[in-house]
Amino acid sequence: MPLHNVFVAEMRMLLWELKRYLFNTGAMVVVMYILFLGMFWGVKAIGGAGITTTSLDSMVIGYVLWMSALFALQGTGGVVQSESERGTLEQLYLSPYGADVIFLFKSITATLFNFLVITLMLYLTMATTGRVLRVDLLYFYPVLFVTLLSLTGIGFMLGGIGLIHKRIGAVYGLLSFGLIGLMLLPVYPLSGFSFIPFVAGAHTLNEHVVNGTEFPVWWHLFVLGNSLLYLWIGLAVFRLFERKARRLNKMGQY
Amino acid sequence: MSDPAVISVKGLRKSYRDTVAVDGISFEAYRGEILGILGPNGSGKTTTLKSILGLVLFDGGSIRVLGYDPARDRKRILRSTGAMLEGARNVYWHLSPDENMEYFAGIKGLSRSDIGGLRNALVERLGLGEVRRKELREFSNGMKQKTALACAFINDPALLLLDEPTLGLDVETAGQIRGMLEEAARRDGRSILVTSHDLDFIEAVCDRVLIIKKGRILSHETLDSLRRRFATKTFLLDLDGRPGSETVAVLERLGETALTDAADGCSLRIVLRDAGQVYPLLDALRSGGMGITDLRTVESDLEDIFLRMIRDGADAPA
Numbered sequence: 001m002p003l004h005n006v007f008v009a010e011m012r013m014l015l016w017e018l019k020r021y022l023f024n025t026g027a028m029v030v031v032m033y034i035l036f037l038g039m040f041w042g043v044k045a046i047g048g049a050g051i052t053t054t055s056l057d058s059m060v061i062g063y064v065l066w067m068s069a070l071f072a073l074q075g076t077g078g079v080v081q082s083e084s085e086r087g088t089l090e091q092l093y094l095s096p097y098g099a100d101v102i103f104l105f106k107s108i109t110a111t112l113f114n115f116l117v118i119t120l121m122l123y124l125t126m127a128t129t130g131r132v133l134r135v136d137l138l139y140f141y142p143v144l145f146v147t148l149l150s151l152t153g154i155g156f157m158l159g160g161i162g163l164i165h166k167r168i169g170a171v172y173g174l175l176s177f178g179l180i181g182l183m184l185l186p187v188y189p190l191s192g193f194s195f196i197p198f199v200a201g202a203h204t205l206n207e208h209v210v211n212g213t214e215f216p217v218w219w220h221l222f223v224l225g226n227s228l229l230y231l232w233i234g235l236a237v238f239r240l241f242e243r244k245a246r247r248l249n250k251m252g253q254y
Numbered sequence: 255m256s257d258p259a260v261i262s263v264k265g266l267r268k269s270y271r272d273t274v275a276v277d278g279i280s281f282e283a284y285r286g287e288i289l290g291i292l293g294p295n296g297s298g299k300t301t302t303l304k305s306i307l308g309l310v311l312f313d314g315g316s317i318r319v320l321g322y323d324p325a326r327d328r329k330r331i332l333r334s335t336g337a338m339l340e341g342a343r344n345v346y347w348h349l350s351p352d353e354n355m356e357y358f359a360g361i362k363g364l365s366r367s368d369i370g371g372l373r374n375a376l377v378e379r380l381g382l383g384e385v386r387r388k389e390l391r392e393f394s395n396g397m398k399q400k401t402a403l404a405c406a407f408i409n410d411p412a413l414l415l416l417d418e419p420t421l422g423l424d425v426e427t428a429g430q431i432r433g434m435l436e437e438a439a440r441r442d443g444r445s446i447l448v449t450s451h452d453l454d455f456i457e458a459v460c461d462r463v464l465i466i467k468k469g470r471i472l473s474h475e476t477l478d479s480l481r482r483r484f485a486t487k488t489f490l491l492d493l494d495g496r497p498g499s500e501t502v503a504v505l506e507r508l509g510e511t512a513l514t515d516a517a518d519g520c521s522l523r524i525v526l527r528d529a530g531q532v533y534p535l536l537d538a539l540r541s542g543g544m545g546i547t548d549l550r551t552v553e554s555d556l557e558d559i560f561l562r563m564i565r566d567g568a569d570a571p572a
Binding site (some may be wrong): 002003005006008009010012013016017020021086087088090091092093094095096097098102243246247248249251252 | 270275301304307308309310311328329330332333335337339340343344345346347348349353356357358359360361362363364365368389405
């Protein structure tokens, strides 16, 4: 199964990088733990009675969604830029499976790793604080995974633009903070905002975990369709820019 | 050569806005052959290489690699192709040579067990044994470049395309890479297309050389044939005295002339524009009262030939 070997190679690359940059990996885990602790303890202490259990849960879930969103965005677009800086981008294009498959696998492995760390830290925080956030992981992660595919699509678009324009860090900064605002938009039942990438899925998860809201099948299908549409658009835009980069011989330039 | 060409390029054209990078290049490369591409900076060497790999979309002409059209069957071509395009920068410096080889094999669809034997052989052949599990950033450019070459070989390719494989390397490392490429072509029958500014390297490993300038081919032949073509026109003569100014003027009209004083006369090195001019040369010396104590033809090295072709362009002696 040669395609399976490409995925295994990306998994190994992720593990090698975590091992090589051990300090960074450790710092990331510790910071995440401290942030969760801060949310479980600190906000309650600062906000006093004004902060309800529900708003705390909402804040934790919001943070998890936001972190996952950043991983999904950086997993494609950010990778194009870093590979370009290193000088290895053209080598990825020499894979018979195509660079888009490699970038998709990079995004998926980064997302899965993020799920793992978040889960561990969340449960560690719950054990430390004694406060329990009830999350149905078998519902939460599949829906989150599907939701993030839309941002992988956006990551592909940015990656494609990065092939030509190289430095697009400012766009990531804008998107990172823009996502926080987008998550607050009213999207259910169907509104114009529902068609924005990521937002419908993020709202579904937040409502499900915090208020126990159950959503109908058609809504889940809508979230899936939304994600697949943006993934498809992202890939199409990426291929368009990739073609332009090959025409202008910009692939190996940085 | 009776074998079908491994690479067949016909009328390749590529422009970037107003600049013509490649202007109708045609050539073929065969199994077990090392074909060198020589040319000054901006002559179109790398664009040609990248067009073959499908990394650059060309404007006109056609390319067939391993019998396939890169536009339609790029996947098949890449399965049997290895490339090194940016030397040491083609590998991950935060990984070890072993990890780099494993990763690049992986994205070609090969598993760790698929490459086990080959990886060990490459490590041994390139002298990477002591560093194979250490982070590359700690090591010299040569080690990084050797790792990049190992990665290009890791899918056991029938075709290798190497852009400046010895750039910035010491003599010993360049020699190791040279030995490996020769073995890969002569023993294993791989085809290798290599660009380099290192003329000694090209002269030592290549069977044929393509000399290009401003996107056009100036010469496309074997090194032996190039040498023969030029050797017959460069003469070294020992004279029993120094020729007078009138004789020197005649000599300069015949070709590029260099006179060096010697203890018992003078040495004359002359590159004739045409081999037939050897008779006027002898006549000029005789009428100038010069005695010839020795006359030999000089075999030009590739550097002489290259510089002369680049300077004279299409007017270089045919």
